[in-house]
Amino acid sequence: MKSPRVLLCVRQNTLRWDGEPSSLCCSSCCVLRCFDDRAAAARVNQHAHGRGTRTSLVRHGDPRVRLIAAHRSPLTALFSARGLQQITRQQQSPATQRRMRQQVSSEPQGVAEDILHLSAWLARQPHLPPVDDLLLDRFLYNCKYSLSRCKSVLDMYYTVRTAVPEFFKHRDATEDSIRRSCEVTLAAALPRLTPAGHRVFVHRLLDADSRRFDLLAHSRRVFMLVDVLLHTEPVLGAVVVLDLHASTWAHVLRAPPPLLRRLAVCFQDSCPIAIKEIHFVNAPGFIRKFLDIIRPLLKKKLNERVHVHTGGLETVGKSLPLHMLPKEYGGEEKSLKELSDAWQLALERRRDWFKAEELKRVDESLRPGAAPERAQLFGVEGSFQRLAVD
Structure with a gap:
């Protein structure tokens, strides 16, 4: 029955x-x-x-x-703490909803069977922490119901959190380094989805003084934001916008290639939210040199999704309609500063949740087979290998 x-x-x-x-x-x-x-x-x-x-x-x-x-619920309020739904509201037109359904199609009964399959698979992976049904549902949706990709991403999601604690420890948004990061960079997921149903993440550098730029703290903050979204709503894909209007070559020098390599692996191989587009806006004259550094770290498909704009965010085009942008870019939303502050408050309110989340890590001593070395995950001396997971 x-x-x-x-x-x-x-x-x-x-x-x-x-x-x-x-x-x-x-x-x-x-x-x-x-x-x-x-x-x-x-x-x-x-x-x-x-x-x-x-x-x-x-x-x-x-x-x-x-x-x-x-499953594909429009009610983020049902799963979110009070107030978060105000900054992640999904204002989808009927056309957007149709496009999202076309990209991800699975019947509820099939979803339940997939979750049972994943639960059985997890029971045979003693090195992984327990994963609840809600998070499995999110991973399945974001992986377009590909069981093989879901298993791979799940394993890497927890593996990198153990392998690169510099990104995933001390996840306290009230910490001084995080708050200083908020003074130097703005980071927010925009409230409205794109016509294709993707969530837009905007990052903007505010301070031309490179000595105040801390890529590690900013990265921790961004991963925290992504985790909150992952536990709040199904995300079909992400559009990443990097506003470089205050950037200098000195900022690039504060982003060493090994750190960029680890970031690339974390976002490409362990994050279930697929990056659909990357836009560099207000690009400086040295952007081509910077791209020469990061392109070898990106997979071929993602490299093809990188776009450079010498103008502002309003110049991106049809993929980001003007009305969904922050008001300083000519849009109808709140300013990026207001949205970034709202997200920072959301992260601070989840201090206890992040503290508990830090306990969910891989125990490599229990992994079936050989545990991956750090060099296998992130490469050495310019090589870039990846872990293959069943």
Whole structure:
């Protein structure tokens, strides 16, 4: 007998139990996957009460209840701490929703089977930490339901966190180095998605004094932001914008190639959010020399997605409509400073979550087979090898 599902309809503001696919009443009706959890029952009841939703209260242990990992749900508020949904709202046009569905197609039953498969696979990987269903759902979605890619990214996601603690330890947004980074660089995910359904990350250098630029602190901050998004919403892909209007060659010299190599591996091989485009805007005259340094670190496909603009963000074109940009770029959103400050506050509020997350690392002594050496992951003396994972 199939377990009933929780159905949440945003349009009709209803929450109910059912097990038939035909019960989905419209495109705003979401299937909420379930697992038996005391917090799940409380959260469903709280959400129902807060929205005036028509449903009976549920109890821990009720076989109908299992939680809330909404497959392609537009309600980030259901999984986010209060206020975060205001800076990650998904304002999708019907055309954008159609394009996103075309790029990722999987039936709810197939998703559940894939998660069971991954759970069984994880049980045979004693070196990996426990991974809950919600995060597995995010990884599957972001990997377009490719089980092989999902396994590879999952393994690398935790492996690099152990191998490069400089990026993934001391993840406290109230730390002095992080706060100094906020004074020198702005970093934010824009509230609106692109027409293709991608999330846009904008980074802007503010200070021409290279002595104040700390790439390591900025990188830790960016990885924290990405982790919050990963646990908040399904992300089909990312568009990365680097505004270099205050950059100098001295800033480049503070980014040694070994550090850039480790960054490249972390973003390309261990992050489930695929980078669809990289735009350098307000590019300085030395941008070509800088690209000569980083292109060997990028995979061929990503190299083809790098674009250079001598003008501002408003010159990027159709992939980033003007209305979705911060107001200093001629858009309708809040300023990038306001958005960056909002994200910094979101990171600070998750201080305890990040502290707990730091405990979820790989135990290489338990890995089946030989543990990868750091040189295997990141290369030595200019070589660039990658770990292959089943």
